[in-house]
Amino acid sequence: MSRWRWLPQPPGHLAVAVTGPAAAPPVVLLHGFLADGRAWRDVVNGPNLPPRRWLAVDLPGHGRSAGIALAKSENPWLALLDLLDRSLSNTLHGPFALVGYSAGGRVAAWWALHGQLSQKLGISALVLESAHPGLLDVERPARLAQDQQRARDLASHGLTAFVDAWQRLPLFASQLGCDQTTLCKQRRLRLAQTASGLVDHLQTLGNGAMPRLDTLPPRTHLPAIVLSGQLDTAYCALLPRWSQLLPAAQLRVVAGAGHNVHLEAPGPWQHAVAEALGGQ
Numbered sequence: 001m002s003r004w005r006w007l008p009q010p011p012g013h014l015a016v017a018v019t020g021p022a023a024a025p026p027v028v029l030l031h032g033f034l035a036d037g038r039a040w041r042d043v044v045n046g047p048n049l050p051p052r053r054w055l056a057v058d059l060p061g062h063g064r065s066a067g068i069a070l071a072k073s074e075n076p077w078l079a080l081l082d083l084l085d086r087s088l089s090n091t092l093h094g095p096f097a098l099v100g101y102s103a104g105g106r107v108a109a110w111w112a113l114h115g116q117l118s119q120k121l122g123i124s125a126l127v128l129e130s131a132h133p134g135l136l137d138v139e140r141p142a143r144l145a146q147d148q149q150r151a152r153d154l155a156s157h158g159l160t161a162f163v164d165a166w167q168r169l170p171l172f173a174s175q176l177g178c179d180q181t182t183l184c185k186q187r188r189l190r191l192a193q194t195a196s197g198l199v200d201h202l203q204t205l206g207n208g209a210m211p212r213l214d215t216l217p218p219r220t221h222l223p224a225i226v227l228s229g230q231l232d233t234a235y236c237a238l239l240p241r242w243s244q245l246l247p248a249a250q251l252r253v254v255a256g257a258g259h260n261v262h263l264e265a266p267g268p269w270q271h272a273v274a275e276a277l278g279g280q
Contacts, residue, residue, distance in 0.1 A: 016055055028097070038063070066197035069197070070204040099126075
């Protein structure tokens, strides 16, 4: 397995781990909620992927970026763009691919569409896995209330109780078919997070607070693959909405997988990512 190393970062910048040949085309990886960049390490070392320079970012409130809070920002989603730009500006110098899962998929799409660095350098490929294009207005109040309640529960009852409840969500029921080693590794990563960082993330970058993306003008020429697991029916139903924003996107349903495709079906995930990267 390839060795990962942490890039030196000034205070207040997001933590970034890197592996792969220095001269290879770069791919930025954005993890989901309740994880960090370490979630990608097994899957990107698979045999089905071409040599790339993998850059795994720890998003605000997670991993080594747990101390970066956006709650005091006037607009956390705009502050996030600036944070991503600053954190990767010394590392990226030309077009790069961008891969995001779940919460990281929302962030990846937002950054691809609005980030100054991504607009300046160009996105060579975008892979969104189980990502939401943004809630409808009628759905938003209930999700905002849910995110805030989860933040209060986490602050009151602690991380272990929160992780236990999170793992019991119907969204992750399909993971019961995964091997115990994989599930134990995922649980350890979840328990390695901090309650305070996750509370800030829920309050500022949760799905309820996310700007809606599919009302923006279509980005006709942005190459993308949007993945959803067959067993995750709620997110499969969202795929047509992504085609409104990304008309050139390929929409894929991965058989036998649920919400976390790269965990439950790493082979198909790798093949999809390899296809997206093939033109680089």
